[in-house]
């Protein structure tokens with residue numbers, strides 16, 4: 387069970403989450419003007435593969451692997467043209483390589499047989515691809531300008547709890563809470579803002595509240 391940060395949000399009295407959400411987004415957007423997906427890709431297929439490989443590993447690690455991978459595997463058929471062991475070797479460094487190779491091959495097969503070799507636009511079609519869970523479908527849709535939900539990773543979960551935006555533990559329930567208050571036009575960038583804020587300032591073990599633009603009035607977990 388992941389650590390909970392819900393109780394930290396009792397330290398300080400702040401306005402309601404509906405009143406705070408827009409200033410939170412505005413201040414984070416100034417602080418992290420460069421916040422964007424850290425995966426490197428050139429087309430929807432590379433985006434989908436990168437996100438599938440990013441489970442349980444860092445984006446830096448995925449980029450290191452895909453730099454070579456995408457030279458060799460350019461279309462869905464390429465993932466099925468090699469023995470599965472070869473694909474496993476090529477993605478080995480991202481971890482969980484057996485499950486990931488299986489998911490990739492299943493997905494490629496479905497892209498070829500049901501979507502003319504293209505990555506589908508529809509969120510529901512993305513969810514039907516083998517090994518594509520809600521988080522992956524959310525990231526892919528958001529990057530294609532069609533956000534259907536809000537990506538909740540470990541940083542988004544922690545920050546949502548610390549900022550008092552959700553008292554839930556389960557990422558699906560946290561996402562539901564966020565979708566109620568974050569303006570729809572911000573669904574794609576909001577998780578990037580929290581992820582970068584989590585990496586740079588609101589560290590899991592030691593949040594740097596002294597450097598945080600939300601500390602004075604917008605964060606109920608503030609140590610100031």
Ligand code: SF4
Nearest residue numbers: 588593595598601605
């Ligand atoms: S770093 Fe900012 S967001 Fe994190 S707990 Fe401190 S004040 Fe809150």
